[in-house]
Amino acid sequence: MVHIGHSSDVEPRVYHDGEVVRNVEKRVLVGPGNAAPTFSMRKFTVGADGCSPYHTHPWEHEVYVLAGRGEVRFAGGSRPVAPGDFAFVPPNDEHQFVNVGDEPFEFLCMVPLDGEDG
């Protein structure tokens, strides 16, 4: 059955160790809990001075920026991103998402089910 909800009604999981990952909230909007068969849709909110870890893994990301000012860092460079921008991170490419503004940096990040840790 079709399931519809509002993203702010989904409880976030917080990621923060004060160093490699800071001020990150993840909301799994659609995923294993909905019996999604192929991939998950997650919404990330990265607070001021926040970032995801600089890391790599064997699955891809497909990202769409919703709000704020961010930077995508990757092997050999970085790029500023703003609402309406999108990013494709292929499997095994190093990457990091960093808030470089004063407001929350929000983006959707879709992954195949292999990349969803719940």
Place this chain on the structure above:
Amino acid sequence: MVHIGHSSDVEPRVYHDGEVVRNVEKRVLVGPGNAAPTFSMRKFTVGADGCSPYHTHPWEHEVYVLAGRGEVRFAGGSRPVAPGDFAFVPPNDEHQFVNVGDEPFEFLCMVPLDGEDG
């Protein structure tokens, strides 16, 4: 390699027969053209009085509403949607996306590669 772009720089494909599908633009932000291995990310813009077809297919949709006022119609009902809302349409469920406002109704719609017609 990481690929970053702006959604408005992607050429749209237009769907409009004046009846079952009206005033729909689709932009494939990430898909087969990027060698995406699992699923595609598309941005749809449905103009005033526009709609996608009421139909079904054997793959799922994962949808996030970006702008405007829409309605999701499905077997047995319908629901209004607004920015920040998300929807999961399981495989084989009937569904339609309708613009019920005056402004463009914009949403992301992710599908497994099987559901991407290019």
